[in-house]
Amino acid sequence: MHTLKKISVLALFLPLFAFVNAHKFYVSTSNVRYSEKEKAVQIISRVFADDLEKTIDQRYGIRSRLATPKEDPKADTYLERYYTDKFIVKVDGKTKKFRFIGKEYKEGMIVSYLEIPDTPLPSSLEIENRLLYETYPEQQNIVHIRAKNIRKSFLLLRDDDHCLLNL
Numbered sequence: 001m002h003t004l005k006k007i008s009v010l011a012l013f014l015p016l017f018a019f020v021n022a023h024k025f026y027v028s029t030s031n032v033r034y035s036e037k038e039k040a041v042q043i044i045s046r047v048f049a050d051d052l053e054k055t056i057d058q059r060y061g062i063r064s065r066l067a068t069p070k071e072d073p074k075a076d077t078y079l080e081r082y083y084t085d086k087f088i089v090k091v092d093g094k095t096k097k098f099r100f101i102g103k104e105y106k107e108g109m110i111v112s113y114l115e116i117p118d119t120p121l122p123s124s125l126e127i128e129n130r131l132l133y134e135t136y137p138e139q140q141n142i143v144h145i146r147a148k149n150i151r152k153s154f155l156l157l158r159d160d161d162h163c164l165l166n167l
Helices: 001-018 049-060 075-086
Strands: 025-036 042-048 087-091 094-096 101-107 109-116 123-130 140-147 149-156 160-164
Touching: 042 087, 042 101, 049 075, 049 109, 049 140, 075 101, 075 109, 087 109, 109 123, 123 140, 123 149, 140 160, 149 160
Parallel strands: 025 140
Antiparallel strands: 025 042, 042 109, 087 094, 087 123, 101 109, 123 160, 140 149
16 A cells, blocks of 8 residues: 555656756856956856757767767867857957867866957947857857946847947
8 A cells, every 4th residue: 555655646746757858948158258457358158068069060060079088179160160150249349359268068068268369448348149049049148248347147039149238
C-alpha cells in the first residue's frame, strides 16, 4: 500500500517535471563600459555556447565545435567576423571598429572580450545588437552600458535592436 501512495504522488507531479526543459530561453548579456583610465570602450559579451555554435556553423557552413577539445582552429576568426556583422558600436554617432581580444568558456557560456581603443570620452554610446536573431527569432539581448557615473540597461529584441546612452 505504501508503494501505491508513492506511485500516486509521482504520477501527480510527473507532468510538472515534463515542462522543466520544454522551453529554453534565448538570451545574451553584454556589458559595455567606457574606461576613462584606458581611454577605451570595453565590451564583455556572454552568449550560450550551444546557441552561438549553432548560429556560427549555419552562417559559415562549418563545424566549429566551440568549447570542445576539437574546436576549429579558426573559431576566433569566425567569432570576430560574426561580432563585426552583428554587434555594432557607435561612439558619438560614428561606427567604430573593435578589436576581438579573445574568448573564454564559463558555465556553458562563451564570454567574448572586445575593445575600441584610443577613444576620447564620448558624449553618446549607441549599440546595435543583432546576435543570434537569424537562428532564434525570440532571442533577447540585454545590454548594460556604463560611462562616467551613468549606468543604464536595455532589453533588445529582433524588432528593437538598438539602444542609445547620451552622456
